[in-house]
Amino acid sequence: MDDVRSPLPEQPTRFLDQLRFLIRAQNKAYKTEKTYVHWVKRFILFHDKKHPKDMGAREIEQFLEDLAVRRNASVSTQKTALNAIMFVYNQLLGDDIQNLSFQYSKVPRNIPVVFSHNEAKCVINLLPEPYKLKADLMYGAGLRVSECCRLRVHDIDFEMNSIIVRKSKGNKDRVTLLPEKTIQRLKKQIMWVEAIHHQDITNGFGSVYLPHALATKYPDAAKEMGWQYLFPARQLSDDPRTQIRRRHHILERSVQKTVKQAITKSAVNKKSGCHTFRHSFATRLLENGYDIRTIQQLLGHADVKTTEIVAPGVLPPATLVHP
Secondary structure, eight states: OTTOOOOOOSSOOSHHHHHHHHHHHTTOOHHHHHHHHHHHHHHHHHTTTOOGGGOOHHHHHHHHHHHHHTSOOBHHHHHHHHHHHHHIIIIISOOOOOOOOOOOOOBOOOOOOOOOHHHHHHHHHTSOTTHHHHHHHHHHHOOOHHHHHTOBGGGEETTTTEEEEOSOTTSOOEEEEOOGGGHHHHHHHHHHHHHHHHHHHHTTOOOOOOSTTHHHHSTTGGGSGGGSBSSBOSSOEEOTTTOOEEOOBOOHHHHHHHHHHHHHHSSOOSSOOHHHHHHHHHHHHHHTTOOHHHHHHHHTOSSHHHHHHHSOOOOOOOOOOOO
């Protein structure tokens, strides 16, 4: 289970547990938690395991400068590390550190890789089901691989031809397009999920993880069909928080590995992966005349500048100029 938070003690005493507790209290996404904990660990190890309360601006500057000078980190990587460390000092330790002076990274941001429509279809056609359906959703709806894996049956709205993406990056919900070519296959997938769920119920299982306090508020909801994952795992597993045996969703790394294998088999010689389908979705929308604000909403970006990076302007066809 790659998106299941480990349980914490009610009164955490270890520093990293206190950090996790604060992040969860602020209802931040689990990926944010993992990212922040990762960079804070690296910061502590860089300074020979000194406690952050015994360090300050000078140590932060040294760490960030090392990322830029010795580690050759990108601008976004250095910025992510800075955000994680400042969260610790400003919000966990209550130390208002300002006016840091360090060398900023000069490694430029890479231009997003985009599939042409033929390249995308070439890769997708090499995938077995249900990975093929997943890739069609990432390409046709602009889903992140994590969003695709976490879809539940009730997130597919056939009447409105839409997909509801819940608690995604930034802990926000959004609505995106339901690709018409996936509709019949999605209905078959839901029938398959229903059969598996019925078998799990028969075997004495059938409950699924519910976010936040929904399991307490609606004790019977965990066994309802609508809450079941659209792409369930092959086997049941023990929830590390409750030790309840459940059927989780398919793992992100399984999808990423399968897509990578298909890209290798194809004739597409681009440094690409699951996220390339999302970039390609944005580019197709631009090609079809969608405005950047609409694309921003469909992708779920908080800032339109992010959308402009992910969906750069479509280039005009190359023209051969004769001498």
